[in-house]
Amino acid sequence: MTLLQLKYAITVSDTQSMNEAAKELFITQPSLSASIKELEKEIGLELFRRTNKGVTLTVEGKEFLGYARQVVEQYQLLEDRYVNKKETKKKFSVSMQHYSFAVKAFVEMVKQFGMDEYEFAINETKTYDVIEDVKSFKSELGILYLNDFNSGVITKLLKENGLEFVELFPCKTYAYMWKGNPLAKEKTVSMEQLKDYPCLSFDQGNNNSFYFAEEVLSTYEYKRIIKANDRATLLNLMVGLNGYTLCSGIICEELNGGEYCAVPLDLDEVMRIGYIVRKGMTLSPLAVKYLEEIQKYRRLENENFD
Numbered sequence: 001m002t003l004l005q006l007k008y009a010i011t012v013s014d015t016q017s018m019n020e021a022a023k024e025l026f027i028t029q030p031s032l033s034a035s036i037k038e039l040e041k042e043i044g045l046e047l048f049r050r051t052n053k054g055v056t057l058t059v060e061g062k063e064f065l066g067y068a069r070q071v072v073e074q075y076q077l078l079e080d081r082y083v084n085k086k087e088t089k090k091k092f093s094v095s096m097q098h099y100s101f102a103v104k105a106f107v108e109m110v111k112q113f114g115m116d117e118y119e120f121a122i123n124e125t126k127t128y129d130v131i132e133d134v135k136s137f138k139s140e141l142g143i144l145y146l147n148d149f150n151s152g153v154i155t156k157l158l159k160e161n162g163l164e165f166v167e168l169f170p171c172k173t174y175a176y177m178w179k180g181n182p183l184a185k186e187k188t189v190s191m192e193q194l195k196d197y198p199c200l201s202f203d204q205g206n207n208n209s210f211y212f213a214e215e216v217l218s219t220y221e222y223k224r225i226i227k228a229n230d231r232a233t234l235l236n237l238m239v240g241l242n243g244y245t246l247c248s249g250i251i252c253e254e255l256n257g258g259e260y261c262a263v264p265l266d267l268d269e270v271m272r273i274g275y276i277v278r279k280g281m282t283l284s285p286l287a288v289k290y291l292e293e294i295q296k297y298r299r300l301e302n303e304n305f306d
Helices: 003-016 018-025 030-043 061-083 098-114 127-135 149-161 230-239 285-296 300-305
Strands: 048-051 054-057 090-096 118-124 140-148 165-171 172-180 199-200 225-228 244-247 262-265 272-280
Touching: 003 018, 003 061, 003 098, 003 140, 018 030, 018 272, 054 061, 061 230, 090 127, 090 285, 098 118, 118 127, 127 140, 127 149, 127 165, 127 272, 140 149, 140 285, 165 285, 172 230, 199 230, 199 244, 225 230, 230 244, 272 285
Parallel strands: 090 118, 090 140, 199 225
Antiparallel strands: 048 054, 140 272, 165 272, 172 244, 172 262
């Protein structure tokens, strides 16, 4: 297996065509096909499925290409720095469920390191995609939660993909709502009190399993429920329809505004906020700082959680 073969495989994946990849690589299509077949034979995996319409990655191919891109990118960094003498920016990327405190921590981390020497990326996305992003090296870290209900399934999935979950802190469960909601001034709320208000949930797309839900009590029979795909929409629905969502209760007013509040749910539902990372991987200084910033944005009462 050579670096050149990895570059060939990446180009075929990007173009989804042997002919187009050969043109970009300035080699003949038979030479490219032979090189890919030789690579597949060496590693004992079929990377691509060939059809009359082009080529598509196999499941094994997707995983292999994730590693291949990492190797090629690292080689390019070495070449730029020590051969071409180019100053390159260090990179940090994180994927997360829809947590404003995780976004705020990212903002603070970027402010401290600055953007002159570093290149940053943040992906606020679906649960399954958080896992896929870390698995494929798109992100160094993924921020999500585990609880008694989903931990078995999620932990198994992480293990199968060479990932691990590291807990940052536990949180009680809160109902997050607009301050104009009739329940906003309650000391605690019950599911019975909430039943006539629409529960707002993040849509998980094609992977809409109860275990991938960003909200606890995903199997609860809600009288009214609305799914959305971004945080801004959920906030608008809270105001327009007096909707609510179940969350960690960690509020970031700087990003969401001061019109919202978190009311404790009177159930013993615990969310374990944490990060996922490739097993055995040493965290970069940027990742370490980012996690330090996240710790600052948990609710005061959660710091002494018992």
